[in-house]
Amino acid sequence: MTIITNSTSKIFESFQNRTSHSNSFTRIAVIFSMKIKSALSYKSSLFMVIALNLVTILMYFFFSRLNPDMTIFGMSATYFEFAFVGLALQMVVGTSLSTVNGNIYNEILSGTWPSILIHFNIVEYALGTSLAGVALSSISIFVALSIGTLFLGLEFHFVFRELILIILLLILILLSHIVISMLFSAYCIWYKKNSGLVALIYRLSKTFSGIVFPIVLLTGFTGILSRTLPLTYGLQSIHEILYASDANFNLILYNFLILLGFIIIIGGLSCFLVSKSIKRSKITGSVGWY
């Protein structure tokens, strides 16, 4: 028993050394590598997710053979190219949306959440886990893009400036979904159960953000609903960059500011609510031990 206690305390000590005498970036890197290692230990799961994403892409490829008419911002595009952008983005958005909340719920279930709280603050944990999730789900995008380009006739042309704008938008899209996930993790920490709302928002984004059909089809309530989802703005801007003849920052400025505002407001609110939940769990729950 003494041997076990000694070795366990050594592990904790080493972990503490790695995290307490370090800056935020190092701690985010620790979480990142921890989550990557953990995900890679479930290789079968990783392969299954990639396979599923490919199946989804293939399904819309065959649907595109019905020749749906597509006009995006006055320019005609093939349906498959249009849907591919949305579906690829959906893969990383889904991950950034579900990662923080899902990981916290799993930590609570497996009893490791209190020890995580000793070493990391919630923002570090959110960024570390989400970056790991996004890095892994990006594999699906590269695999799908390779298959699409080689076998399904997919073609994308953009210049360096457009690439920079897309990366900028991608960062904002990811951050806006990470803060939503943080917001719902407050519920998860407070009640120690999953609200199921993250999955609901994912489905809403999947349907009403213009991933597989243009949002011009949405009218009335569904149109309003679409405008409450950050992915709508991000995806609209990415489509604008890809299909406009002269893409520049001014073209995406409006949607850029909306996404930025969304991140600041929801991010601030989530930090406040999560800290309240953690405070409560420290008083009433098992975290009080630490």
Place this chain on the structure above:
Amino acid sequence: MVNNPGLDDVTQSFVNRETTNLNFLKGVGATFKRNIKIIMQYKIILLIGFFNTFIYISLAVFIAKLVPGEEIAADGYIVSSFSFIIAGALVMDLTTKILMKSLNSFVSEQKQGTFETLTTLPFGLKKYCLSEIFFEMVYAIVLFIVYNIPIFFIFNVFYDVTINIFSILTLLLLVFALLLLFFSLSLLAANFTILIKRGKEVAMVIIGILQLLSGSIFPLYLFPQWLKIVAYTSPFTHAVRAIRFCLFGGGNITDSIVWISIIILIVSAVFLYFLFNWTHKKIYRRIQLKGTVHEY
């Protein structure tokens, strides 16, 4: 490991326990009672489930608007793309619910550490699997009906369907055969979920492949010839085709598309059930060697 006599004794004791003649119906009743109590703890998820169904059907509705002329022809009938895609989406919705709920229940037990306890009950793992999946299937059917009734009114689903009594009866028979197939498929998939502990992913991959091959959002003539052959090796493809034929083409039991589909579904269900039986003991022994069940 295999030569460990102590472990063999434990295995033998499990086998003995599993053959204990405990009243099966009582066990099923207990499983139902326990699961209903758990479900009632998560009322908000029940409500969210309705919105999820609504969103899923909405996606199908908007995709249908993209089809040129908003009409699709298949198996000698022409129908609006809306009805064609909605029919596929509804079949997918029902079967996804069954498979997802079945596999998630096992993963949930494993995550919370209650799976080992359930495994070692005198009721036996196999009977537990049967009763758990039977419950999840009934639960999925109830949810499917409750969630979709308002959706039928919201979207005016099947506004252009003209169906006679024979087609309705055939449709019920088809759905019954489809449920049998998914009962067996869930049992088999649960076996592998117990082993690799990744129920959600297993379910999603199975559903994804079945959905792609069945042509749930497009007619199968769009497939290249080789993929058409692959598609027709899936019993689910026959089921979706036959259900659509009953709904839109006035199909009934006398049509070859329908009766062949029913036979394929039943034969596949029986085959998968035997496969479950065959793999069950092997997988159970494997988790005893690799997992935590040997501790009991």
